[in-house]
Amino acid sequence: MATSLGPTVAVRHNVPQTEGLRQEDEVSGKEVDSEDNTGRSRGVTKIFEDTTKKPSFNNLHLPSSSSSSSNSTPPKPSSTRSRSTKRSSLYESINNYQTSQLTSLSAEFKYEEGIVLQRISDCRDGDVDRIEREGEGCYDLLPELRGTLLSDSIYRLSRNPKNPPNLFSHNQGKFKPNDVIVLTRQSLGKGDRTSCPVDSDAVKFEVVVSGVGPTYIDVVISDQAKFDETFSNDQTFLRADRYFSTTSYERMCEAVKSFCNLEEEEESLTQYRDLVVGCFEGAPNNRIDQTSKYMSTPINGMHKNKAKTAYSTALSKFSLNNSQLSAVALSLSRKLTSIIGPPGTGKTFTGCAIAEGFTHLLNSNEKVLCCAYSNVGADNFARGLKARDLKVLRVGRATAISPDLLEDSLEYYLENDKKYSLALANAKKATKAAKNSRDKNAKMEATAAVKKADVEKMKAAAKIMENFNVVVSTCIGSADAAILTAQGKAENYSPPSPLSFPYLIIDEACQSLEAATLVPLTTTRCKSIVLLGDPMQLPPTVLSSSPTLETSLMERLTKNTPAPVMVTAKKDVEDSTEDFLKTVKLNNTGKQGAKYIKNNGGGVLLKLQYRMHPSISAWPSAQFYEGLLATPTSMIAQREGGGAILETVSAKLRERTNFFGNVGVVHVESEDGSALEERSEGKDGIGEGTFKNLKEAEIVTTLIHTILNEHQNTLAPSDIGVITPYNGQKTLLKNLLSSTQPAIEGVEVNTVDGFQGREKRVIIFSAVRSNKGKKVGFLSDGRRMNVALTRAKDALIVVADTTTVGGGDRMWGQFFSWVESNTNTH
Template sequence: MGPRKHASRGSPDQAVERAAEALDDLSLEASGVPSRATSTTHSGDHDDRTLDDADDRSVVKAAEPTPAHACAYCGIHAPASVVKCMGCNKWFCNSRGSGSGSHIVTHLVTARHKEVMLHPESPLGESVLECYNCGCRNVFLLGFIPAKSDTVVVLLCRLPCASASANKDTAWDVTQWQALIGDRCFLPWLVNVPGDAEQARARPITAQQIQRLEEVWKERPEAALGDVTAPAEGDEPERIKLRYENGYQYLEIFAPLVRMEAEYDKKMKEAQTQDDITVRWDMGLNHQRIAWFVFPKLELGEVRLAVGDELRLRYRGELQAPWEGTGHVIKIPNNTSDEVGLELRRSEGAPTDCTHHFAVDFMWNSTSFDRMQAALKKFATDELAVSGYLYHRLLGHEVGPQPLKVTAPGRISAPNLPELNPSQAAAVRSVLTQPLSLIQGPPGTGKTVTSATVVYHLSRLSEGGRVLVCAPSNVAVDHLAEKIDLTGLRVVRVMAKSREDLDSSVRHLALHEQLRNMDTYPELQKLLRLRTSVGELSRKDEQRFKKLRRACEREILESADVILTTCAAAGDPRFTGLKFRAVLVDESTQASEPELLIPLVHGIRQVILVGDHQQLGPVIMNKRAANAGLNFTLFERLIHLNIRPHRLQVQYRMHPCLSEFPSNMFYEGSLQNGVTAPQRLRPDVKFPWPTPATPMMFHISLGQEEIATSGTSYLNRTEATNCEKVVTAFLRAGVRPQDIGVITPYEGQRSYVVNYMQFSGSLRKELYKDVEVASVDAFQGREKDYIILSCVRSNEHQGIGFLNDPRRLNVALTRAKYGLVILGNPKVLSRHVLWHDLLTHFKDHGCLVDGPLANLKPSLIQFSRPRRRQNARRARTALDWLLPPGAAKLQAPGATGTGSSFATGLGPPAPVTDPNVTGMVPPSCDPHALWQDSIGAIPSGVNSVLTHLDPSSTATAPIASSAPGFGFSSHYTPASGPNGIASAGSPFTAPNGPHGGSISAQFSASILMSQADRLRMNEWFDQPPKVAAAAPSSSAGPSNGHYHGSGGSIPPGYSAAGGATAGAFSDANLDSYLDYLDDIYKTQPVQVGGPGAPFFTGTERAAGNRTAVQKPAGAVPVPVGRTT
C-alpha cells in the first residue's frame, strides 16, 4: 500500500505509525487487536520504561504545583494518561476514580463535547483524533481498524467510513473496526489508565462534585473544584407528601417543583440552537409556507422534537436582508425521511430563493407550566374548583363513603362498542356510583373501550351535565374520541391552536372544524374564507372575527355531551366558566400530579382516573424535581391512600405464552387470556421458533455496547446485525413490514438499526422503511404482530440503565400479538433480579437460544448471580406509603419458624359481602381485595403485599390462596417437602397447596412484596433515616444508650436518657425512628433489641409513656424499616 498523505490534516502518517507502536507495546493480541509484524522505531521495553518512569515522577512530585495539563477533576497529570478536550481546552485523565466511567469520557458526555487531543509527550504525540478518511473528530464515532496489507492501524468513523458497504473495495478490514471508547474509557493503548499509586495520590472527587463543577463551568470556565460548595440543605425542594393538611400546603409543595421543571425545560430548549441549516421550501395545501430541513442534533439524539413544537427559523446570509419567522412542526423524521417540516405562521419576506445560511432555535412555551400553577392555585383558593369530598380525598384526608345517588343501568355495554367482559362490566358499574375511582388497565385489556363505555353512561346519567375527557397525549385523546363518537354522543375535540392545521383521524370532531360548518354564523363564515384566502384581516375585521369565533365556540362547547382535550389544554381560556359534572382522565399514570390537576378544577364532582402504574410514568427532566416526587403520580398516591383500583383482567392482545411472565411479575398472576393459543399462531409464517407452539425466544448476542454519536446514548452493532437478520427472516416468511416492530431503549441504537437495515439489509430498501424502529416510550399503548426487543447494554462496569426499570420492561414485553424476539447479553442482564427472572422463564420454556437463525440451539450459558439491592431505607419508606395508617396488615403470629404455615393464627375467614367478589378473606383484611381466580386476599389498598425483610425471596405475586382467604399465591418459588423450606433464608413458599406452607425462619410474622414492586420504587423514596440504627437497645444514662448494630454508640444528634426500663427515650428524641414508626403504625410493636429485648409500642406511646416495654423471649425481629 502506497504512502498516505493528507496535508490539510497535518499528514496523519506519523500518528498512524505511533499508534501502531503503542499497540505493539501493550500486547495487543490480548486485547483482540492485531499487532505489527515488526517494530519501526522504539523498542517496547524502552517505551514501557518511559511510561513507568513518568508515572513514578508524577507520584514523587505530587506535592508540587500541578501542571496545566493536570486532570481538571482529580489532578492526575502523567502525559500518557491525560487528554485535552478541544471544546473547553481542559485536560482530563483516563481514570475512573470513584465513578463508572473515566474522567475524560464523563466530561465529554456531561459537557456534550466531542473532540480531543493527546498530550505532546504521550507515546502517540500531539494528535487530534480524527477519521483518516473524512476528518470527522467526534470521538464517539471514531474507532480503529488494521489495514489488510500493512502493519498499521487507521482511525475511521463508524458511519459512513467504516461501513462495510462504503468500503467494500478498500484495503481496510472494516469487519474488525473497534470503537476507541470501551466501557466508558479510552482504550489503554491510546490513553494510559493511571496506576494504583497515582490514583491513590489523586485529588478525591465524587460524582456529585463532578456534576456541580460542570454546572459551574457553564458560567465560570476558570472555576476549580475548591470553588464548588455543597448545596445547602435548604436548597433542596420539599418532598411531596402522602397527605396534605390543606390546599395551601399542597400548593406550597408542588408549585416550586413545577417552577423547577419549567426553568430546566426553558434552559434546555433555548440551548438547542442549530446553525448551518439547509432549507427546502414548499407551499402547503392551506397556502402556508413550509420549510423542510434536516436537523443534525435531532439525528444525534441531542434534542427531542414533537409535532406541534414551535421553532424559529433565521436567515443570516448575504443574498437577502436578515429575516426570521416562527412556525410549528408538522412532521418529524421517521424511517422514510430525515426531514423536519416547519409550517410558518407568517411568510412575508421569507427568503424562499435561498437555501443556505439558516439557523433554527427552539421556542420555549410556558403555557403548560402556567396552567399547572393556575390549577394548583385554584385548587387551594377556590371552594368551587372541586366538590368538598374530592378536595379532602385528594389531600389524603379520611372521609367516609359518599356514593352518588345514581341508578346503574341494566345494560352496561354501550351502543356500537364491543360487549364488556365481567371485569370490565364490574369496573363500569362501580365507578358510576363513586365520586372518585381508579381503573387499572394492564396491556391489551380493553381500557379504551371500558373508558368510552364509562363516558357514555356518565353522559346519560348526568342529566345535562357535560363530561370532560382528557389524557396527557393527543394520540390517546384522539383514540378515545373515535370510540366515544361511535356511541352517538355529541362529541367535541378541542385542540391546541398550534395543532389545528394538522391532519387527524378525528378532525371532523374538532372544535375549529365544527366552527367552520356552523351555518348559523354567516358573517363568521365569510370572515373565515377571507382570512384563508388573503392570509390576514384588517384590524377591525380581526376584532370582529375573534368576537364571533368566541361566541360560536361557546355555543358548540355548551351543546356538547362530551368534550375531549389534553390535560394541559384543559386550562385553555375557552374552558373558562364551563362546568363539568365529571371528568375521566385516560393514561393518567403518564401525567404528573400538577398536570393532572388542570382538568380537575372545573367544578368537578366525579373523577375517574384510568391508567396503569405498572407501565411508563410521566417524563420529568429535572432530576431534583423528580427526586422530590414530581414523577410520582396522583394515581399511585391514591392507591397508597387506600383507594382500590378496579383492574381489568382479560387481555386480548398477546399469545398466552407472551402474557404469562408479565401477568405473574407485574399483575400478581391475575391476567386471564381472552385469546387462545391457536388464535395467536400463524402456521403460514415459517420462522425458526425454538418451540413452535411457543412463539418467543431470547437470542443471545454477546457483542459489546458502544457510546453512540451523541455521547449520551448507546448502540450495539452485533445486536443491530442480528436484528436485521430477524427482520429479514420475518419478511421472507411473509410478514408485512408494517406488522413488525423493533423496540430499543436507546436512540443511538434506533438510529443505527434504521441505517443498518437500509444499507446492509439483504432485501429491498423499501421493505425495511415500513418496519417501525422506535423507543419503548413511543410504543406504549400500541401493538404489533411481531416485536424484536434489542437490549443494547453489554458491559462490565456500567450496569443496564433504562433496562432496570420494571415498568419499561413491562411495556416492551407486552406489545407483541403473535411473537416476541429478545436480543441481549444474558451474562450482563442476569445480574439484575428482574432480568434474571425473565431469563429463567425463557430458559424453562426452552426459548433461550444461541447460534445462527438457521441452526438455533438451546443455550447452556450460566447466569450471573443477581445483585439484590439491600436498601432498607428505601424499603422502609415504601412500606410507610403502601401501608398507610389503619390499613390492614396480614400477619401470622402463630407462624413461629421453619415449616410453619404463614396462615396460622389468622382465625376463621369471613364471608365476602361484595356481590362483585367471591370467596372469603382473613379477618381485618379488605373484602374488596384483589383476587386471583376469585380466591385469596391482600390487605386493603395494596397492589401487592410488601417485603424487603427476606432478601432471598423471589416472590413475584401477592398473597392469594389455595383455600379462600388464606395463604400465598402459587407464584412463589416452590420448595421441597410437604411443609416448605427447611432452612432460614430460603424463599417464601405457599401454604397448604402444591408449594408447601412455610416462611423463612428468620421472620415468623412479616409482610410480603412482589419483586416487581420492590424494584420499581422511585428514587425519591430514598429518604435518610432520622436515626442511623434500627432501634435503641438500652440506656444506662444520658448519652450512654446503645443502638443495635452501631457498636454501642449514639448516632450524632441523638441521646438516650436513663430510666428504670431499658431502651427509654429522652424528650429530645421524640422525633426518633421509633416514634416515627409509632406514628405510622399506632399499635405496631417495634423491637428494641434481639429476641427477648424490649419493645416500644403505640399503646404506651399514646398513654404518654415513652419507655420501652418488656416482651417475652423469642420475639420476632423488627418487622419494618430496619436501616443498614
C-alpha cells in the same frame, strides 16, 4: 404586528409531563400540546435573557415558589373554637402541597430551559455551526406557504429546493412532528450567524413541526404570525432552534393555584382537593376515609335508579367481562373511581363504555369531557367513542389530530362556519392593507379586525360544542380557549347558555404529571371523575428527578384510598388459562395478589387481557401483577401463529436461541467477551449520550428478513414492531432496514416510550447494553420492562447480551432463566 415577544403574559407555577428517568438517552415519546389559552400556537415569551446570567425561571414569567402574590397563597379558612385546629391543619397541608408542586415544576422548567439556553449560548460564544452538526438547529431557511390544514397555516422551511437531500437531511435529523421550535429572523440575511434568539431585539416565533422531509421542515404558525411580514417576504431568512413548549408549564401552574385556592362553597372540588392533599402528605387515615366515603356516593341530585338505567344502556352497546362491568358500575355511581388497566385489558374500551353511560345522565347544557395524556391517546379515545355512534368532538390543533378524525374536530367545523370565515378573511385583508400603509387608522382597523375574528371564532366554537355529547382533548388541551369560552369563562365572550362538564374521564392517568391531571379538573369544575391508567407501566416523564413529580396523581390515590365496594359479583363468562402462569414462581408468599392489592387497593383492577398469547403474558402477570392478570383460554388458538415464527427464528440462529411457547430469547455476546455497545455521536435531549449496538442491529435486521420471507402469506411488515430503549439504536436500526437489499418498509422502530399503549403481532426487543461491568442503565426500570414485554400479540423475541443484561439486573436475569428452564416444554 409581531415582534420580539417580551413580558406580556402573567402566569403561574407548574411542571410538565414525565416518564421514567432519562439519565442516558433522549426523552422519546414526550409529547406536548403547544396551544395557548387563545387556542393557538403562541409566540415565544421572553425566556431568552442575557445568557451570561444563569437561566432564570422568572424569565418565563412563572412565579417562583416563594411568590408572595395573594393569588398563589391558599386563603386561610375562617376558624372558630370548634374547628380551628382541624382547619388550620388542613390549610397548612394545602399550602405545603402547593409549595411542593410549584417548586418541583419550577425545577423541571429550569432544567429544560437550561438545556436550551446552554446550547444556544455555546453556539453564540464559540462554534456557531455546532447546532447544525448536532441536528439541534438550522440556518438560512426560507419560509414558503404550502397551504392550510383547516385553520392551521403550514409553512415549508427549506434552504434551496435545488439542494440535494444530503446537504440538509442531517441538519433536521432531530426534528419530528409535534416538536416545538423557535424561528429567529436573521437580520443580516443569508449567512448571518449573529442573529440569536437570546438577543433582546430578536424577532422570534414559537412554532410546531408538522412534518419533516429530506430537504425541508414543515411548521404550523400562529394566527398572529400569519400577519407578520416575516412570513410574507420571500427574502426573509430564518434560523430554527429546537425548543420546548412553555404552554404546558403555564397551564399546569394555573391548575395548581386554582386547585389550592378553591372557594369553600365549591363542595365537590374542595372534597377532591382535601383527598388529594391528604394522600400527598400521608394525612391521618380518618381524614382520607371520611373524604373517600364522600367520593363513593353519587353526585348530588342523582338518584341511584338513574345510574342503573345508564348502566343498562351502556351494556347494550358493549360486551364486557366481570371486572369491566364492575368498573363501569362503580364509575356511574361514584364521584371518584380509579381503574387500573394492565396491558391488553381494554382500559380505553372500558372508558368508552363509561362515557356512554355518562351521556345518559346528562341534563340540559351538560357534556362529558374525555381526556388523555397524549394526542395519540386522545385520538384512540375519540375513535372508540365514535365507533359506538356517540356524538364526539375532538378539540386540538389540526396537525396534532390523526387524519381519520379531522372531520370530527372542532377546527373542521370552524372552517365551515360562515361568520367566522368572513371575519377571518376581513382580518387578513385589513392586516395586508396596514402593512402597506403608514396610516395609523389602518393599523387600528387591522387590530380591530383581528380581535373581531377571535370573538367570532369563540362564538362559533361555543355554538358548535352544543351539538355534541362528548368532547375529547389532551389534559393540557382541556384549557383550550374554546372549552373555556363554552363554559362562560372567557373575557371577550360569554355564550347565552354556558355549558358545563360534570363528568370527566382521564385516560393514561399514570403517565400524566399530577399537575397536568389537575388541568381538566380545575377548568371544568367537574363533579364526577374517572381515572384510567396502570401504575406498573411508564410513569410521567421527569427530567429533573423530582420525587414529587415522579408519582402520578392516580398512583398516589390508588395507594392511599380504601378499596371500593364491588357492585357486581358474577363470574367471567370466559375461562382463563393458567398453564403458562404456573411455570413462573409468583413473587408473593401468601394469598395470590395480596401485596399488589395492598399497594393498589384504591383502584378497580381489570383482570382479563385479550392481547397476548398466554405464554407472553405469563411472566409479566407473575412479576408485576402477582398472577392476577389472566388470559382467556381462547387466546391460545387465536395467537397460535407465533409458535411457527419462533420455529423460524430458532432454525435460522440455532444454538443462540431459547424459546418457550411464543417467547424467544436470542443471545448476542462477543466471542472474546468484549463490549458490543458503543456511545452514539452527539448528545440527546438532556445532554447525555445514547447507546447503540451494531451486532444486535444486524441480527434484528436478519430476523425481520427471515420472518417476512418465511411468512409472507400471513405477515406484513406493518405487523412487526422493533422496540429499543435507546434512540441511538433506533436510528441505527432504521438506517439498516432502509439500506438493506431489498429495503424493508413498514416495520415500525421505536423506543419503549413510543410503544406504550401500542401493539403488534410480532415484537422484537433490542436490549443494546453489552459491557464487562454489566451496566444496564434504565433497563433496570421494571415499568419500562413491563411495557417492552407486553406489546406483542403472537410472538415476542428478545435480542440481548444476556450475560450483561441478566447479570446487571435481577428481573431480567429471572426472565432469561425462566425462558431457558422451560425451553421446548410447550
